[in-house]
Amino acid sequence: MLSENELIEGxxxxxxxxxxxxxxxxxxxxxxVCLRYSKTTAEAEDILQEGFVKVFSxxxxxxxxxxxxxxxxxxxxxxxxxxxxxxxxxxxxxxVEELNLPDTEVSVSGIHFSQLLEMIQTLPHGCQIVFxxxxxxxxxxxxxxxxxxxxxxxxxxxxxxxxxxxQAKLLKESTYYERYGxxxx
Amino acid sequence: xxxxxRRKFEDSFQEAFKDAEANPSENVWTNIxxxxxxxxxxxxxxxxxxxxxxxxxxxxxxxxxxxxxxYVFQRSDTGNLAQQSTPIADQNKLKDEASASSxxxxxxxxxxxxADANVSGNETQTNKSLAxxxxxxxxxxxxxxxxxxxxxxxxxxxxxxxxxNNKSSNNGTxxxxxxxxxxxxxxxxxxxxxxxxxxxxxxxxxxxTPTTSATSAQDDSxxxxxxxxxxxxxxxxxxxxxxxxxxxxxxxxxxxxGMLLLAKLADEEKKxxxxxxxxAKKKSENLWTSVGFAAGGVNANNPSVAxxxxxxxxxxxxxxxxxxxxxxxxVSYSVGVSVGTKISNRWVLQGGxxxxxxxxxxxxxxxxxxNNNFEAPKAASINEFFAPQLLDATATTTVAQTFPxxxxxxxxxxxxxxxxxxxxxxRKFGFQLNAGVSTDVFLQNTITPDGGGLxxxxxxxxxxxPYRSLNFSGLMGTExxxxxxxxxxxxxxxxxxxPFSSVYKSNTGVDSTPLTFDVGLxxxxxxx
Numbered sequence: 001m002l003s004e005n006e007l008i009e010g011x012x013x014x015x016x017x018x019x020x021x022x023x024x025x026x027x028x029x030x031x032x033v034c035l036r037y038s039k040t041t042a043e044a045e046d047i048l049q050e051g052f053v054k055v056f057s058x059x060x061x062x063x064x065x066x067x068x069x070x071x072x073x074x075x076x077x078x079x080x081x082x083x084x085x086x087x088x089x090x091x092x093x094x095x096v097e098e099l100n101l102p103d104t105e106v107s108v109s110g111i112h113f114s115q116l117l118e119m120i121q122t123l124p125h126g127c128q129i130v131f132x133x134x135x136x137x138x139x140x141x142x143x144x145x146x147x148x149x150x151x152x153x154x155x156x157x158x159x160x161x162x163x164x165x166x167q168a169k170l171l172k173e174s175t176y177y178e179r180y181g182x183x184x185x
Numbered sequence: 186x187x188x189x190x191r192r193k194f195e196d197s198f199q200e201a202f203k204d205a206e207a208n209p210s211e212n213v214w215t216n217i218x219x220x221x222x223x224x225x226x227x228x229x230x231x232x233x234x235x236x237x238x239x240x241x242x243x244x245x246x247x248x249x250x251x252x253x254x255x256y257v258f259q260r261s262d263t264g265n266l267a268q269q270s271t272p273i274a275d276q277n278k279l280k281d282e283a284s285a286s287s288x289x290x291x292x293x294x295x296x297x298x299x300a301d302a303n304v305s306g307n308e309t310q311t312n313k314s315l316a317x318x319x320x321x322x323x324x325x326x327x328x329x330x331x332x333x334x335x336x337x338x339x340x341x342x343x344x345x346x347x348x349x350n351n352k353s354s355n356n357g358t359x360x361x362x363x364x365x366x367x368x369x370x371x372x373x374x375x376x377x378x379x380x381x382x383x384x385x386x387x388x389x390x391x392x393x394t395p396t397t398s399a400t401s402a403q404d405d406s407x408x409x410x411x412x413x414x415x416x417x418x419x420x421x422x423x424x425x426x427x428x429x430x431x432x433x434x435x436x437x438x439x440x441x442x443g444m445l446l447l448a449k450l451a452d453e454e455k456k457x458x459x460x461x462x463x464x465a466k467k468k469s470e471n472l473w474t475s476v477g478f479a480a481g482g483v484n485a486n487n488p489s490v491a492x493x494x495x496x497x498x499x500x501x502x503x504x505x506x507x508x509x510x511x512x513x514x515x516v517s518y519s520v521g522v523s524v525g526t527k528i529s530n531r532w533v534l535q536g537g538x539x540x541x542x543x544x545x546x547x548x549x550x551x552x553x554x555x556n557n558n559f560e561a562p563k564a565a566s567i568n569e570f571f572a573p574q575l576l577d578a579t580a581t582t583t584v585a586q587t588f589p590x591x592x593x594x595x596x597x598x599x600x601x602x603x604x605x606x607x608x609x610x611x612r613k614f615g616f617q618l619n620a621g622v623s624t625d626v627f628l629q630n631t632i633t634p635d636g637g638g639l640x641x642x643x644x645x646x647x648x649x650x651p652y653r654s655l656n657f658s659g660l661m662g663t664e665x666x667x668x669x670x671x672x673x674x675x676x677x678x679x680x681x682x683x684p685f686s687s688v689y690k691s692n693t694g695v696d697s698t699p700l701t702f703d704v705g706l707x708x709x710x711x712x713x
């Protein structure tokens with residue numbers, strides 16, 4: 001089993017076996033990242049493919065100032081955003097009205113990530129991106145606004161709408177559980 | 186909402202996706218590999234363009250050096266002529282003075298200046314510079330030779346430098362074998378997807394397997410399952426995470442599909458290995474033969490001439506002719522065949538046989554007269570100045586002074602070169618560095634005076650020739666080549682040849698190691 005440094009060195013030299021080993025190590029986690037930013041698995045796999053090609057070509061510039069996983073995740077997110085920007089060009093992100101939120105926040109603890117993923121994928125494009133960037137990647141609205149070329153207010157309103165939609169979906173889920181008494185997955 | 190205060194809701198999402206994993210389909214890596222191959226191919230194309238540019242620059246450089254060298258040789262020839270013409274004019278004037286018995290009509294200083302002006306006033310047109318000298322000293326001409334014999338102003342001192350042509354074409358360098366492998370992989374992957382899709386479902390560790398069939402089922406943003414969730418009517422997990430039963434019905438066969446797959450894989454591998462082997466055999470280049478020719482310039486390279494024996498009657502001007510002959514520069518042509526073999530991954534050994542001709546043009550001012558037969562003088566050769574007794578011990582050989590006349594000295598050798606080469610670039614385009622030694626066997630030299638009055642002299646190898654019968658030269662050069670198909674390669678070979686010792690025998694009193702620069706064009710046939 002090669003160490004991470006050996007893998008990086010091998011990839012820098014263009015060694016195909018090292019590249020495959022690196023891919024095998026990170027592809028599963030990165031696919032989830034890509035799935036969060038896409039509507040279908042095929043779309044996510046396209047992003048994953050494009051992202052890994054970028055990783056291998058940019059690995060020579062990786063200075064190991066951060067964890068390799070963080071660096072690869074950033075590349076995947078940027079690749080996904082590039083893909084989504086093309087759609088956002090056609091459907092610009094605008095301020096949206098917030099929905100009426102339930103009084104109490106619905107918890108997501110105990111819900112399998114695959115269900116959450118399913119819910120995220122059903123969000124509108126703009127909401128999906130902002131929700132991912134804010135709630136999961138941890139960017140501020142200012143940073144999101146700069147990355148997407150939108151106003152901070154738009155980012156906030158998109159997130160608020162995304163959150164409302166997510167809570168509505170989660171509420172339905174919890175109602176279902178309460179009604180039929182099934183254990184959460 | 187404050188960005189800095191992340192509430193429980195967002196944090197719980199981060200936590201939920203922290204260790205989430207999903208299996209991508211096999212096609213993803215195949216496509217990545219394909220993209221990487223394409224990128225490598227582009228890189229190779231850029232490299233090829235670079236090497237093409239390098240080759241072009243090298244050829245231009247080689248041509249420039251050859252051109253400048255030739256120009257310098259020409260200049261030095263003209264300079265030699267000017268140097269030697271000055272004392273001739275002086276001597277002629279002295280003779281004029283003696284025969285006319287009058288010093289007042291011809292001032293020696295004025296005549297010298299006039300002769301100098303005639304000689305050096307037109308450096309680039311040797312013919313014209315010689316004519317006035319001949320005209321201005323008719324009396325001397327009558328004394329020695331018939332007036333028009335050997336003095337016609339038709340000097341030719343032009344050499345040629347052959348230029349090779351380098352043709353190259355743009356060809357991609359994508360490895361066919363790799364493409365085939367990928368294609369085979371894709372076929373295999375699709376088979377795997379069809380037969381084993383949905384094998385991995387939603388498990389307790391939270392691993393998701395989006396397979397090919399699942400992918401196609403989810404092309405729309407809302408799958409039936411997710412639509413059901415959204416509608417809140419029925420609770421059914423999406424197909425992505427609860428894969429349906431395999432849609433592909435295996436053929437009614439008792440054979441294990443896994444074994445069938447392995448058999449197919451083994452078959453594909455065998456086919457690919459055979460193809461690879463065939464391609465490798467076609468691309469190998471281990472033994473070859475080539476035929477080619479080369480042209481270039483030869484520079485006398487500062488020869489030294491010993492003093493002429495002082496007791497000889499001919500000592501007055503013979504040193505000048507000897508010096509001129511040995512200092513002459515000229516042109517070199519060669520044709521030959523060679524064989525080569527690869528002795529390691531990067532090293533090659535090449536040998537062969539060449540026929541080499543070198544043409545030197547110079548101006549002489551003396552002739553050889555045998556047994557006082559002034560009716561049939563001949564152009565002198567170097568060895569006749571210094572050791573005439575070697576030619577014919579019984580004959581009385583005299584070197585007589587005459588007016589400048591043009592001489593062409595054609596020297597022929599057979600070379601047996603043996604060179605080691607290092608392959609710097611060994612692809613469709615090749616770049617090779619060569620070094621080695623050549624055994625030079627002297628055949629003959631022919632001294633052809635320009636004009637009808639003097640006899641042409643041919644000296645074969647042996648005692649009659651001033652040239653060593655056997656000599657050794659060092660070779661150094663480069664080779665730019667381009668492979669044409671599986672069997673042929675065309676190459677351009679700029680190179681230097683430098684004799685380890687003087688080409689003249691030691692008893693001639695002349696020590697000269699002429700440097701040859703030529704550019705060869707070779708056509709190579711590759712056996713295997």
